[in-house]
Amino acid sequence: MNKNKFSSFFLSLACVVTLNSCSDYLEVENLSNTAEKQQFDSAPDTFAALVGVYNSAMGDNTYGQRMNLILSQSGDDFRTSGDYNANDRRGVSCFGAIPTNTELLRPFLDTYTGIERANLVIKNIPLSPVYQTGSAADKKLMDRYLGEALTLRAMFYFDLIKNWGDIPFQDKPSADLPSVYLPKTDRDIIYDQILEDLAQASTLVPWKSEGGTTAQRLSKAAVKGLRARIALARAGYSLRRSPQLMVQGTNPQKYYQIAYDECKEIINSGQHKLNPSYEGLFRSLHTNSPDTTNEIIFAIGAFGGNSRTDSKIGYYNGLRHDDSDWKSAGGISAIPTYFYEFGKNDLRRDVNIAIFRVSTSKQEDLQTSINWNDGKFRKSWTSITGTSQNLGIDWPLLRYADILLMFAEADNQIHSAPSQEAIDAVMAVRQRAYAGNIGQVGTIPTSKNDFFKYIVQERLLEFGGEGLRKYDLIRWNLLETKINETRQKLTDFMNGTGAYANVPEYIFYKKPASTVVNYVPTKTAQQNVLDMDIYVNGINKADVFYNPNQSVATPSGYTKINWRLAMTQPYINGDPVKSYAYYFQPNKKELLPIALDVINSNYNLTQDYGY
The missing domain is CATH 1.25.40.390 (Serine Threonine Protein Phosphatase 5, Tetratricopeptide repeat)
Known part of the structure; x- marks a missing residue:
């Protein structure tokens, strides 16, 4: 049927x-x-x-x-x-x-x-x-x-x-x-x-x-x-x-x-295998196109344009659109340090995280680091325009990538170290993420504890925004640990220390002329990012997010966008309204x-x- x-x-x-x-x-x-x-x-x-x-x-x-x-x-x-x-x-x-x-x-x-x-x-x-x-x-x-x-x-x-x-x-x-x-x-x-x-x-x-x-x-x-x-x-x-x-x-x-x-x-x-395109997998949900690889094993259906049987996926969450054709809310925000969990050439990064919003004139507006959204679901990837909130996007409850990573996790626990089958399962997920840059996949550890940590990280990268992470952290008894680690990462991000020493304080970005439409939804998520007019100052555009600022003066025609500088102490802790996970209490709020x-x-x- x-x-x-x-x-x-x-x-x-x-x-x-x-x-x-x-x-x-x-x-x-x-x-x-x-x-x-x-x-x-x-x-x-x-x-x-x-x-x-x-x-x-x-x-x-x-x-x-x-x-x-x-x-x-x-x-x-x-x-x-x-x-x-x-x-x-x-x-x-x-x-x-x-x-x-x-x-x-x-x-x-x-x-x-x-x-x-x-x-x-x-x-x-x-x-x-x-x-x-x-x-x-x-x-x-x-x-x-x-x-x-x-x-x-x-x-x-x-x-x-x-x-x-x-x-x-x-x-x-x-x-x-x-x-x-x-x-x-x-x-x-x-x-x-x-x-x-x-x-x-x-x-x-x-x-x-x-x-x-x-x-x-x-x-x-x-x-x-x-x-x-x-x-x-x-x-x-x-x-x-x-x-x-x-x-x-x-x-x-x-x-x-x-x-x-x-x-x-x-x-x-x-019966099932990985879709060779991580982005294509999610795009297929927006167009009701069959996933020919059957990576999506089970999806919760959505239809009818109403609150009882349809979904607000892509309207409530996902890339924010301020334009009238694809109006959507951007109701979920990325933790800024999540961007830097990905390797520079990990194709999942720009699918999972939208660092820009689409303006009223359909232009890509680069956002400060505290205003990024999740990006796997985008109204502009559907054929529905206007102010509609129900987009008929199914929810991918179970994917084959999850089967591979659950298998690897269970294998490691049973055998007190990963078998070659478990390593191969994780490698398959990694290789898709680095398609075109396989040499950057890296080495998968073979001890029980290190392999488990690798699984914890890989699931963070693979399933961002898919509603699994919180429950994964709870079953691993890592929720408190990861909240505390994230607060420390946010502090380091703010201060430009440790892993974030080479993250720029700001980025210079030139907005297109008011008559120019530069957001093209048929382009890949990665290309959407590369299409933005970002001041590179002699380096590759893809490297801009990984290099400290070379100049303080704003180049002519460009706007300064706070990157690291957008992170402040109230976001990290101490502010009961704005701080990350402020009300978490272990052994209660799980x-x-x-x-x-x-x-x-x-x-x-x-x-x-x-x-």
Whole structure:
């Protein structure tokens, strides 16, 4: 089923599917037994119910904006733009969110809606007459739907756990429970259950080549990849309630082995490979073009031009456009030192980080270092113009690059040093990043500790802005460490010391004439940067960002843009409104508070973690 057909099917079913969203936490679905049975009395009707489960991952409250672009952007790569406010998106990014924060309620509720819908599908498929007495072909279809529902439910529970820790767990529809006022369940119990569910689902969901699936629909590799990701989280650290400390999960080697096995099977399947173009991979999401390499294993779909099923990806985040044709907000800002984590010829740098904005006259305006944005998503890479905020850009939840790096990480943990297979997996990711400059890839270390550090760094470079970094740092118990390291790096950046001794204080940039349009979205992200009229003073333009200033006087016709000089002490620490990660507290802020309305609706639910 092609993307447009699949999207149209989602849209047509959005209003007719009987498994409607519940408006309150764990509200019982209003379905009679007869209506519930009728929903599953044929394969097409069952698929309609399954579409309702997929639908729960879409829209502003989940992977259209909040789950991926707001709750997750608190690492050492990006932060939400703007000054701190405890009750909005900036409170989340600064680790200062409180239970009344407006960004917390709907992701929690809508994710439980998805769980409720999945539970109805999981319960009713085995009871369906199609499943019990239907044709072999129909039963195979129903098995596939069951596997997809199990996988989506696992994904929803993982989203809840990584943001809120222990949460209420139910594996039955609300109407079948003696009470919907559930207490919290230990996350390890939930993890173990959903890992079992995913093991079952992997036997039911076909490989991409067998099922004719698009990236917007789950395949066997998506099931296995999600299982590997959850297994690594189960093996890693998380904030516990009693005592309130970061603690590693029990029996971690068991879960590293699960991650290793699942990733290796995906690698050996031949179903997926790296797209040779890092930038091309993300551009394909903007044009609904097939990723012919199948690097995008699973993407959350977006369609319909509305807040329920579409996304604000590329409008809320990404390259900022002030022009009327591609108006977009630039709601996520790069940590300035992230730019310098990349090698000079790493092609990922200019895709991940937009150091310019597009002016009202479609010109590239070089920005000071504290005003850079994420750049993987750009409205100008779509065909949509005007002020529209819904761009139909799917969210790449799982990529083959992640499979390679998860495999390498698990291999290193199991064998106490990386195997050649693990080194080769990381090398494949590195070589793409340095296409055209392979000689600069560097040497990958072979000791356990050094290889792990290399993986930590490589994931920072590969997945910037993709909503993984914060949760990676938490499971490695490195969030506090990396926040402190970043503050020191920002201090060195401000002072021009250490690794930043050769970073210029400012850069001279000449704006084009008012009638000249110099932003061309069909050019590569790297070429967009090189196209800017930057004063080079006898050096290569690509080297300007890595050389101290040779002259203080501003050349005629040029504007001085603060580079290092834009960094000030209030950005680093001491300012409760502007400082990076100012409100972070170890053994507390690794998790978010549960929204007050949710706590008030369930007398068995506790807030915990000092909130």
